[in-house]
Amino acid sequence: MREALQQRLETALQACYATGVLTSGVAPEVQLEVPGNPEHGDFATNLAMMLARAERKAPRQVAEALVTALGDGEGMWRKLDIAGPGFINFTLAPLAWYRVLNDIHRLDGRFGCCDAGAGRKVQVEFVSANPTGPLHIGHGRGAAVGDTLCRLLAAAGWNLTREFYYNDAGAQIGNLALSVQARCLGIEPGDERWPADGYQGEYIKDVARGYLAGEKVDAGDQHVTAAGDPQDLDAIRRFAVAYLRREQDQDLAAFDVRFDVYSLESALYTDGKVDAVVRQLIASGHTFEQDGALWLRTTDFGDDKDRVMRKADGSYTYFVPDVAYHLDKWQRGFQRVINEQGADHHSTITRVRAGLQALNVGIPQGWPDYVLHQMVTVLRGGEEVKISKRAGSYVTLRDLIEEVGRDATRFFFLMRRSDAQLVFDIDLAKQQGNENPVYYVQYAHARVCSINRNAAEQGVALPAAGEVDLDGLTLDEELALTRLLARYPEVVAGAAEQLEPHRLAFYLQELAAAFHSYYNRQRVLVDDPAVSRARLLLVNAVRIVLGNALGLLGMAAPERM
RNA sequence: GCGCCAGUAGCUCAGCUGGACAGAGCAACGGCCUUCUAAGCCGUCGGUCGGGGGUUCGAGUCCUCCCUGGCGCGCCA
Numbered sequence: 001m002r003e004a005l006q007q008r009l010e011t012a013l014q015a016c017y018a019t020g021v022l023t024s025g026v027a028p029e030v031q032l033e034v035p036g037n038p039e040h041g042d043f044a045t046n047l048a049m050m051l052a053r054a055e056r057k058a059p060r061q062v063a064e065a066l067v068t069a070l071g072d073g074e075g076m077w078r079k080l081d082i083a084g085p086g087f088i089n090f091t092l093a094p095l096a097w098y099r100v101l102n103d104i105h106r107l108d109g110r111f112g113c114c115d116a117g118a119g120r121k122v123q124v125e126f127v128s129a130n131p132t133g134p135l136h137i138g139h140g141r142g143a144a145v146g147d148t149l150c151r152l153l154a155a156a157g158w159n160l161t162r163e164f165y166y167n168d169a170g171a172q173i174g175n176l177a178l179s180v181q182a183r184c185l186g187i188e189p190g191d192e193r194w195p196a197d198g199y200q201g202e203y204i205k206d207v208a209r210g211y212l213a214g215e216k217v218d219a220g221d222q223h224v225t226a227a228g229d230p231q232d233l234d235a236i237r238r239f240a241v242a243y244l245r246r247e248q249d250q251d252l253a254a255f256d257v258r259f260d261v262y263s264l265e266s267a268l269y270t271d272g273k274v275d276a277v278v279r280q281l282i283a284s285g286h287t288f289e290q291d292g293a294l295w296l297r298t299t300d301f302g303d304d305k306d307r308v309m310r311k312a313d314g315s316y317t318y319f320v321p322d323v324a325y326h327l328d329k330w331q332r333g334f335q336r337v338i339n340e341q342g343a344d345h346h347s348t349i350t351r352v353r354a355g356l357q358a359l360n361v362g363i364p365q366g367w368p369d370y371v372l373h374q375m376v377t378v379l380r381g382g383e384e385v386k387i388s389k390r391a392g393s394y395v396t397l398r399d400l401i402e403e404v405g406r407d408a409t410r411f412f413f414l415m416r417r418s419d420a421q422l423v424f425d426i427d428l429a430k431q432q433g434n435e436n437p438v439y440y441v442q443y444a445h446a447r448v449c450s451i452n453r454n455a456a457e458q459g460v461a462l463p464a465a466g467e468v469d470l471d472g473l474t475l476d477e478e479l480a481l482t483r484l485l486a487r488y489p490e491v492v493a494g495a496a497e498q499l500e501p502h503r504l505a506f507y508l509q510e511l512a513a514a515f516h517s518y519y520n521r522q523r524v525l526v527d528d529p530a531v532s533r534a535r536l537l538l539v540n541a542v543r544i545v546l547g548n549a550l551g552l553l554g555m556a557a558p559e560r561m
Numbered sequence: 562g563c564g565c566c567a568g569u570a571g572c573u574c575a576g577c578u579g580g581a582c583a584g585a586g587c588a589a590c591g592g593c594c595u596u597c598u599a600a601g602c603c604g605u606c607g608g609u610c611g612g613g614g615g616u617u618c619g620a621g622u623c624c625u626c627c628c629u630g631g632c633g634c635g636c637c638a
Contacts, residue, residue: 037581046580049618059618084581085618130638171637197637293636304563304634311636318638346565347633374566375632416574419566421631423573428587432600435587439600447598454597487577494577506575509585520593520602561600 004076005043005090006030012069013047021065024054034487038480041081041089042097048086059086094479098470100486104541105465112492112548117158121333124150126340127252128165131244132176134203135251137376137424138342140397144413144554145373146340147257148501151552156496161334164259165325168241169266170318175199176244177237183208184230203247211239219246220262251398255406256554268321268328277324277359278309278316286358301354319348323355330356330363337368338499343419346372371499373418379425404429407555408438414505414553437509441546442558444512448543449559451524455536458525463537472534477521481514481538488545492552501553508549515542 009030016022028050035044048063055062063082070080070088079091104111126146129139147162154160167173178195187193189200210217211226217239224242227235252258268274278294281287286297287309294310309320329337341348349370356363378385378395385395400409408429415437416422432439452462473479488507495503524535547557 033580034577035581040581044581046619049580052618087581132638167638175637291636295636308636313636315636317636322638342632343566344632345638348638350564372566420574421567425573428573436600437586440586443598443600447601451597458597490577498578500577502575503577506585513585516601517603519597520599523597525597561598 002032002043005032005045008070008073008076009045009047009066012066013051015069016065019069021069022051022055022062024051026051026054035089040083040087041079041091042483043090043092044087045090046087048082048088052086062086063088094473095470097479097482097486098473101468101470101482101537101541102465104485104544105463105537108544109548109551111544112489112552113155113157114489114493115157116493116496117153117156119157119159120336121161122153122158122336122338123161123163123329123332123334124153124338124340125163125165125329126150127257128167128341129248130167130172131241131248132172132199133201133244135248135397137378137395137397137400138373140255140400140409141373141376141413141418141422142340142342143252143255143257143397144410145371145418145501147255148410148414148504148553149338149340149371149499151554152492152496152501152504155492155552158336158496161261162259163261163263165263165265166241166245167265167318168245169269169321170315173237173241176240177233179204180207180211180236180240181230181233184212184236203244207240207243210243211236215239215243217242217246219243219249251396251401254401255397255410263325263328265321265325268324273324273328274316274321277327277355278320280359281309281323281355284358284360296355296358298351298354298358301350301357303350303354307351307354319351319355322348322352323359326352326356326368327359327361327363329368330361338371339368340371340373343372343374346370369499371418374421376413376422376424379423380427382427400424400426407442408436410554411438411441411505414502417500417502438555439561440516441508441512441550442556443561444515445543445546445550445557446559446561447515447519448539448546451536451539452543455525455532460525460529460532460536462540463533468533468537469530470534470537472528472531473538475522477514477518478535478538481518481542484511484514485541485545488549504549504552508546508553511542511546511549515539515546 013022013027017025028047030045030047032043032045035041048066049059051062052059060082063086067080067082067088075093076096077090078093081089083089124146127139127143129135150160150162175195175197176199179198182194182198183204189198212228212230214226214228216225217223219242222242222245224239226239229235281296286300288295288297292312293308295306296309298307299305307319308317310316326337353366356367357365404426412424412429413422428435429438455462491503491507495501522535524539525532550557
């Protein structure tokens, strides 16, 4: 529809040049937008305003020339206006819109999908929590944003790989092992023998109990049986990592978040990929030694200071395996990689990209992409819940899902742009009333299903694509609802393109509102069977789109509530 | 001090990558259930888009300088 209009505008412009009504000969790109105000028609173009300067005429004068050249459009539009500073507004014939209802029924679950990705490979890494404790609410936001991003990219035709990276090596894992060992030995936080940067959370006690009891843990391809010996720090470490990884996997499964590939930091060491990348960086000439450490001159690539790669004690800082990991992603053929992570780690971006540039292996500048999410604060009873990671007091994702439910949790995480801070109001999320937008959108879906049940009782068959005389739809609100449905594919494409999953949540609320309003004003099942069937076609198109959008958000579309 | 992200209605936030009088939800107030689910609908109230300059036919949106809040600035991740 948009393309057809663009075509006609270009033809009209050329006609103006041919007749000499317009003289500049410039051909700007024809932009068509959907106006927010329905009085401004279905599509609007600013073409006349873009030409005005070159033509040295008032925009409205240019617009008049174009409108004359456009003619009647052979019935495509009902009305053409020149408005405001020089917009040309197209009001299309209703039938042109109603045809989309047949498209929706024909495509069903695939309505909204497109082929923008053209089957190209993209990898999305998200959550990537350290296996040192349970997933907290911040990880939950990362999981919701990352997962919906994945679903969006898949819907947009990308060949998607979902990946989780475990930082199961390094200093913090050492702290974890020491903390579990301390608990095994009955040492409490506060005791002078308690490790300096130990994890104090209650869950450490559970790990210690499991270890002493000789428990067996399966997590991914890791299978660990506890040695039970409190002196064997290495065995404790292996057990603790597997134990906490299993916990995280369970929580993510409960959140309906799954991954295709799990990558372990420790494997980068054992496979020699870390050493290899260090050798390459040294060979690149971007490193130097100072104070007993090996440094990477990241300032060569826009960082504000150089960074230590290998510490004086011989171990590597975290970003070295990160660089090795991302080189590995590149070598696996992912020309597009998106990392979803918390904004508190945004300083890694410059470092990882600098390391990859230093390797000089043809990785483009600015690769990979990042989507950052800002902090989440928790509100309960109107009070902010204080979070202390060291003391281990924080809201876990597991608690959240159990308390407010998976759907509400996911929706709340996606109700805001990811780079805006989020206040998670637990009381509101739990509420089953009209203040809670989660049920508002699901209720709209359930209502259509309810109409369908009534139709079945009355022996009215649900219409399929192309079976209905669209003349049964005559009301302004039916046209408005249809136009909203027609916009859905653009919403999906835009959200995938801009990596902004929250757009779906807003669209969903808008569509639900339009449907609820229609439902309250008009009956679907009326005496006139032609009208009933046309309306059934319309409301079931709403049902399909609601279901598709809820699916992209990882939420259920209930048939009754 | 430097970097990143924010500052839009009383509150929480959108604003489609510059367009036509700035929107929604909640809160407040007033209405609507003998008809497909009232977890719903309709109406009223409410904003100098943090502030100053600039670019543009046109700026909440772009540039610049200030102010405020959050995060980061480690041989932690």
